[in-house]
Amino acid sequence: MAEAQTTEARTLPYVAAITEGIRQVLLEQENAFVAGEDVAGAGGVYGSFKGLLAEFGERRVIDTPISEAGIIGLGVGAAATGCRPIIDLMFMDFLGECMDEVANQMAKMRFMFGGAAQLPITVLTMAGAGLNLAAQHSQSLEAWLCHLPGLKVMMPATPYDAKGSIIAAARDSNPVFVILNKMSLGLPGEVPEDPYEVPIGVANIVRPGTNFTIVAFGRMLHEALTAAEDLKADGIDTEVIDPITLQPFDTDTVIDSVKKTHRAMIVHEAVRFAGFGAEIAAQIQELAFDYLDAPVARVGAPFSPVPFSPGLEPHYVPNAKTIAAEARRTLGL
Amino acid sequence: MAEAQTTEARTLPYVAAITEGIRQVLLEQENAFVAGEDVAGAGGVYGSFKGLLAEFGERRVIDTPISEAGIIGLGVGAAATGCRPIIDLMFMDFLGECMDEVANQMAKMRFMFGGAAQLPITVLTMAGAGLNLAAQHSQSLEAWLCHLPGLKVMMPATPYDAKGSIIAAARDSNPVFVILNKMSLGLPGEVPEDPYEVPIGVANIVRPGTNFTIVAFGRMLHEALTAAEDLKADGIDTEVIDPITLQPFDTDTVIDSVKKTHRAMIVHEAVRFAGFGAEIAAQIQELAFDYLDAPVARVGAPFSPVPFSPGLEPHYVPNAKTIAAEARRTLGL
Amino acid sequence: MTSQPNDDTLRDMHRRMVRIRHFEETAGKMMEDGKIPGALHLYVGQEAIAAGIMVHLADTDQITSTHRGHGHLIAKGGDFNRMYAELFGKATGYCKGKGGSMHICDMDLGMLGANGIVGAGPPIAVGAAFANKFKDNGAVAVTFFGDGASNEGSVHEAANMAGLFKLPIVMVCENNGYGEYTAQKNHQAIVDVADRAAGYGMPGVVVDGMDVVAVYEAAGEAIDRARSGGGPTLLECKTYRYYDHVGVRGMGLSYRTDEEVMEWKKRDPIDLFEARLSEQDIMSKDDMAAVHETVKGELDVAIQFANDSPMPDPSTLLDDVYYVA
Amino acid sequence: MTSQPNDDTLRDMHRRMVRIRHFEETAGKMMEDGKIPGALHLYVGQEAIAAGIMVHLADTDQITSTHRGHGHLIAKGGDFNRMYAELFGKATGYCKGKGGSMHICDMDLGMLGANGIVGAGPPIAVGAAFANKFKDNGAVAVTFFGDGASNEGSVHEAANMAGLFKLPIVMVCENNGYGEYTAQKNHQAIVDVADRAAGYGMPGVVVDGMDVVAVYEAAGEAIDRARSGGGPTLLECKTYRYYDHVGVRGMGLSYRTDEEVMEWKKRDPIDLFEARLSEQDIMSKDDMAAVHETVKGELDVAIQFANDSPMPDPSTLLDDVYYVA
Ligand SMILES: Cc1ncc(C[n+]2csc(CCOP(=O)(O)OP(=O)(O)O)c2C)c(N)n1
Ligand SMILES: Cc1ncc(C[n+]2csc(CCOP(=O)(O)OP(=O)(O)O)c2C)c(N)n1
Ligand SMILES: [Mg+2]
Numbered sequence A, B: 001m002a003e004a005q006t007t008e009a010r011t012l013p014y015v016a017a018i019t020e021g022i023r024q025v026l027l028e029q030e031n032a033f034v035a036g037e038d039v040a041g042a043g044g045v046y047g048s049f050k051g052l053l054a055e056f057g058e059r060r061v062i063d064t065p066i067s068e069a070g071i072i073g074l075g076v077g078a079a080a081t082g083c084r085p086i087i088d089l090m091f092m093d094f095l096g097e098c099m100d101e102v103a104n105q106m107a108k109m110r111f112m113f114g115g116a117a118q119l120p121i122t123v124l125t126m127a128g129a130g131l132n133l134a135a136q137h138s139q140s141l142e143a144w145l146c147h148l149p150g151l152k153v154m155m156p157a158t159p160y161d162a163k164g165s166i167i168a169a170a171r172d173s174n175p176v177f178v179i180l181n182k183m184s185l186g187l188p189g190e191v192p193e194d195p196y197e198v199p200i201g202v203a204n205i206v207r208p209g210t211n212f213t214i215v216a217f218g219r220m221l222h223e224a225l226t227a228a229e230d231l232k233a234d235g236i237d238t239e240v241i242d243p244i245t246l247q248p249f250d251t252d253t254v255i256d257s258v259k260k261t262h263r264a265m266i267v268h269e270a271v272r273f274a275g276f277g278a279e280i281a282a283q284i285q286e287l288a289f290d291y292l293d294a295p296v297a298r299v300g301a302p303f304s305p306v307p308f309s310p311g312l313e314p315h316y317v318p319n320a321k322t323i324a325a326e327a328r329r330t331l332g333l
Numbered sequence C, D: 001m002t003s004q005p006n007d008d009t010l011r012d013m014h015r016r017m018v019r020i021r022h023f024e025e026t027a028g029k030m031m032e033d034g035k036i037p038g039a040l041h042l043y044v045g046q047e048a049i050a051a052g053i054m055v056h057l058a059d060t061d062q063i064t065s066t067h068r069g070h071g072h073l074i075a076k077g078g079d080f081n082r083m084y085a086e087l088f089g090k091a092t093g094y095c096k097g098k099g100g101s102m103h104i105c106d107m108d109l110g111m112l113g114a115n116g117i118v119g120a121g122p123p124i125a126v127g128a129a130f131a132n133k134f135k136d137n138g139a140v141a142v143t144f145f146g147d148g149a150s151n152e153g154s155v156h157e158a159a160n161m162a163g164l165f166k167l168p169i170v171m172v173c174e175n176n177g178y179g180e181y182t183a184q185k186n187h188q189a190i191v192d193v194a195d196r197a198a199g200y201g202m203p204g205v206v207v208d209g210m211d212v213v214a215v216y217e218a219a220g221e222a223i224d225r226a227r228s229g230g231g232p233t234l235l236e237c238k239t240y241r242y243y244d245h246v247g248v249r250g251m252g253l254s255y256r257t258d259e260e261v262m263e264w265k266k267r268d269p270i271d272l273f274e275a276r277l278s279e280q281d282i283m284s285k286d287d288m289a290a291v292h293e294t295v296k297g298e299l300d301v302a303i304q305f306a307n308d309s310p311m312p313d314p315s316t317l318l319d320d321v322y323y324v325a
């Protein structure tokens, strides 16, 4: 971490940790600004930009038209010319509107220009289902981003990690996506008052264990932790790892764990098929093949869009129960 | 296959097989039309639509503005109201311009509407590097599409499969992407004259073998076949499987092969990290764990955008040599 | 058609507006009662637009809608039972509970869906219009989008294609002055979205969206033009939404003044229209009251139907992802 | 600035145009000789636009370009050596061989890159203009895009934001009548792309893109306006490309007539300008011939440099993906 944490940690909800992270970036970096749909006057549709307009004014906290391609493009152009934009993409589902700017401009500009461009841009976005927002407002599309050389991708699950990821992303001089979770807005957690970084590319062993490894990220971390408690009953001492950063991925931490536990499972909220869990599972079997006592299991959403109904959505999103059940299945219990 | 092949197969280049497939769809289905940038007057920038305007006229072969979102949207709307559009997306790299229409409309409409909509739309696009077209005209982005429930995805490597995939896609009443390869345009192959389908979701064992399985698709199929010949020298009898369809994926054929050969490698041209090969590798170790004598290997592009220079691009795209080398490494030879 | 609406048409439009108003007011209550999960975007205040346009359309004509889509479906003839069931997430709903408010649709009525993606409707409507022209079936497509949506690239691309191909389509901008919490002056440097029509080679028309007869007339002209091969029109209707962007609060919002709301409500589309109907002796107060009562009765039935309907069975989750022959 | 160009400026523009013309003609030959891998989109015919605009700009002003980007870079002061090296894919090129023709750039000159994606430049230029305003540095951004590109949603979104934020930007549409092989009348229902300006609350200006002085004057006005806080302008320059969309064939193409090409060539921007320069006694024939010779000499040097330069080492492949502190 970049600086000592002198202040006491307070308990803050996830949403307030986000705001505090952005606020401290704006205080720290005079060329940083925040732009997005309804981030200024309304303080963001999730409240995550609350108070920033009042404190920093219209020059640095900017409401944009509903033009996702334009907004990301604005961020790319401003970053390439010396600003440090923080761009908000209200729902991760809206990536489709700006995927060219993300994939072909933001991710590739530095490389295509032989290193001549530097793009210190942070994109904040909200993923996740669970609020009956149906197929176009509930997706977790991190797999698309992780497949794109040139981007860094973080997916913080806790208030502490949310604030520290945003600060780390904004201090990094590369394009970084910070994928937040809309179900977690009210989740409380300890958050130091001073600015701090959650280091990019370093996984967190959230729960040490000895004979089973779960790699879980985003909101699924919390479900996995509950599942881990449940598995204790069967003598399973689960190590739960939150990679926090998906790209660059901290392979070493995961492999070290699996070499110790010999069994692993990946958990994410995204559709399981061709999800990022596949990459992690593929890596584990490549790099710890001789240590594995069972196939690497994967938990993710089934192969359908996210359904709206309260009668369906809870059966779509993985949870502690389904995670524990899949763990038992894979462990032969 | 839907009908007997009464005619002799002729040798046709890949590009002519594409054209023939589209032409026969237009002959067969009165509500089919082709729309895209420069598909009519110019016959397509690859020549794959040559002659269609002259034969079918402006009503059914339509040049569009440069508006990828608009074009895909047009296809979605026309498909939902009784047409059977064949939409051309000139380069797969342009997916970014229309990813919302692909991901949030085309893929999800039927589900969101509870089955009320039917979307018989075929999207043709060109993937692949090797022509020094640099980072924005060389990508293979099938992993994005395969992660989207509601789409079918084919990636035919041969003239035979190109024609048959297009016909199968156009006859299917779901959205189907047919991802073609721009380096393969001149590749010759046997192509029956009559219409025929390459069945969606059925893998092809292109080269039977006994002690090593390579799953390769797109242009990499040909490189893998060459590598397989090379590996014979070391006593490796490689079975090469072309899934042809990536979604729905023919897991059974691959698993059956691995259960026989005990060792497997996936080869694709896309960036290796979070590529579709990860899904296949993850599935193999899940479903054939006890049969595996070595980790499932993956070959793909390194983690960078596609470089322009002839001094770099050949080192970027996998080829028979690098495939064989990685096979030897994974087999401990 | 470009002539004045006859008495039957006036009564028809009145009924459509009343149906929307009560449906939406009731939906607001249901949301507050916790009956409607997810997000609810109410159409109240904008009824004259849906009614004045849809009355020109047959079931074979198509529309695409927005996140604020109930009004469009109702005006197109939507069934209250299936609508409420969908809002409640029930198996008997229009989308079997899979879509909810933001994806409500009726393909048989040519209602190609509400849409959760701002600006997604116009390209799809262009596709429907293209299909109409392709089949030469005389049908017209109408696409609704907001002032906020007019800044999405997809709307631009759709408009350009509509103009280029001279498609049978009417592009209706419901300009209610806000995109979410952002006033129009903070999202575009123009007052009339219709000014953009010239850039697509189509006529741009501005109409008072609170006056159903004005909407009727302008829409009639545009739809006639579309149907007779004269190509598209950009029809901008100036209007206002009474409630918040999402949910049911109407007053005391930070991004607009209560005075502004009250000013617009003075020109409430239903009040205005009812005054006119009674002035012109087309409907008596009693006639109108009867319409309101009938609609309320239908809503009671619909809510009962929705309440009594089962949730979708979890086993249906993977249905409808693909068409299976 | 909105006044007539003085003699030095005229000579400066002449030199820029000649530099572009010879660079491009030579590049065409190099392509035919198999020296230039990949795709080559020549700018020949459009030189007056790049020259007449860029002469107003300082290195601190930014531009975004298109797939047809050599002319823009040259007019902005691009270095022939590094350009040819890049076109050849050499390590000494502007992008170390990683970008090639379609991604050629010079960040130090404010040339934010050619772009392989049609319509991708304008949003990026909006970002640069936003940064200029943010920093209040007096710099202006200019974005170039084609008639075909004007139908991309990204251009619409960028224009709307430019107008809304009153950004210091000039949006230059180089209307050469074709997007690839599709004539303008087959990709949009308008004749003047500048007609779209009204929809963004900015002035739209049409200028003869073959007349460098006309471009100079119109651009001067637009750039002055941008620089002094007056906001953006959509400046449409009517022009023509002499060669095929990609590659070097000029005549005998199926999608346009040779007569059309010849008609435009009668108004060749360099011929026109040289006639004027000599008429007005600003440059003699000898002066002009000397410019041509000097430029040709520079090109010989550049091609030699590029030829002699090494290919990038494969070990550099993964460099430049990320910035490493
Ligand atoms: C692509 C996309 N961007 C942003 C949103 C979030 N959003 C939903 S409605 C809305 C405002 C739309 O404004 P307008 O088009 O004027 O319609 P209105 O709500 O006023 O009816 C926004 C920004 C979205 N759903 N889709
Ligand atoms: C998003 C995207 N769509 C399509 C293309 C293929 N393409 C390259 S140049 C071009 C034509 C562009 O026409 P215009 O904007 O008029 O520029 P011009 O070539 O005439 O200079 C097209 C369609 C592309 N590169 N990017
Ligand atoms: Mg609005």
Ligand SMILES: [Mg+2]
Pocket (backbone or CB within 6 Å): D146, D147, D148, D174, D175, D176, D177, D178, D179, D180
């Ligand atoms: Mg052009």
